[in-house]
Amino acid sequence: MESWILGLFVFLFLASAKTSKARNSASFYSNYYVTWGFDHALPINNETEIQLTLDQTSGSGFESKWRYGSGFFHIRMKIPDKNSTGVLTAFYLTSRSSDHDELDFEFLGNNTAPYTLQTNVFANGQGGREQRIHLWFDPTKDFHSYKILWNQHQIVFYVDNVPIRVFKNNRKMGVNYPNQPMQIEGSVWNAEGWASGGKRTDWNQAPFKAYFREFDINGCVLHDYAVEKCYSSHFWWNREKFWKLNPKDLKAYEHVRTKYMYYDYCSRYSKPPPECKSNQ
Incomplete structure (x- = not known):
């Protein structure tokens, strides 16, 4: 079984690398703009890549020009090397409200391998849903793919096409589910x-440099708050094949949970939140 899963990981990784070649041409400024740390952001490679730098004076960040109500969002990142303790590199979706929604990829800097990737889900202002995994590769050495599927049925976090986290729509169980328009953001900062x-x-290790690529966006643009219009099957990521993991992805997901996850917020509670069993 272990060798079968390893073969699946290799297949998904190669599929991710092949797809990236076709997507690497989108300009940063076609869909994004820098929001802070302007002198710490440097577009390179004909603006198909951006370098964000953190030093003692500032970090930097960017966000999408539009808000979205659903989508299959992605970026390719290479995080800072050296001893990056305290350096947080993030790619996430977030709404602009007091009771905000947010979907996070957060790299917690480290001075040794393995490297920690944290994900979190906020819905209606409620967070505290952290999960942490140790990656099966070194994210400082090369670019890797990070994706978030968000539709009305489920949220799935992917690393190199491998699902590492699932958060299902469990409103019928009284669990809040993200349903606000969100923008896409990336940043590096001192945490x-x-x-x-x-x-x-x-x-003494500064400057810390993070790199981002692939700025095309697969999402339903919203100019108001009518998120329901983004649930249409007209958008391919809302179709039935994306309502739950297929058997192959489910096997890979279970492998990640068993072998690489070392912290799950569900384990904090003597009586886990109602969504925990559903999302396993």
Whole structure:
């Protein structure tokens, strides 16, 4: 069984690499713009890639020009190398409201392998749903694919086409589910206050550089708050094949949970939240 899963991982990784070649031409400015740390953001390779830098003076971040009500969102990232303790590199979706929705990929900087990837889900202002995995590769050495599927049935986080997290729509169980228009954001910033377990950032290692590629967006653009219009099957990511994981992806997902996940918010509670069993 272990060798079968390894073969599946290799297949999904190669599929991700093949797809990336066709998508690498979108300009950063076609769909995104820099929002802070302007002198720490550098478009390169004919604006098909952007370098964000963190030093003691500032980090940097960008966001999409539009808001979305559903989609299959992706980016390719290479995170800072060296001793990056306290450095947080993120790719996420977030709404603009007091009771906000948010879907996070967050790399928690480290000085040794394995590297930690944290995901989190906020719905109607309620977060605290962190899961952490140790990656099966070094994310500082090359670009890798990070995707978020968001439709009215489920949210799935993917790394190199491998599903690492599922959050299903369990409103019938009283669980909030993201349903607000969200923008896409990327950033690198100093989070040593909470992301490093009390360790301080070694600024002698600065500048810390994160790289982002592939700026085309598969999403339903919203200019108002009528998210329901983004649930149409006209959008391919809303069709039935994306309502749940197929058997192959389910096997890969179960393997990630068993072998690479080392923290799950569900384990914090003597009585886990109602969505926990459904999302396994």
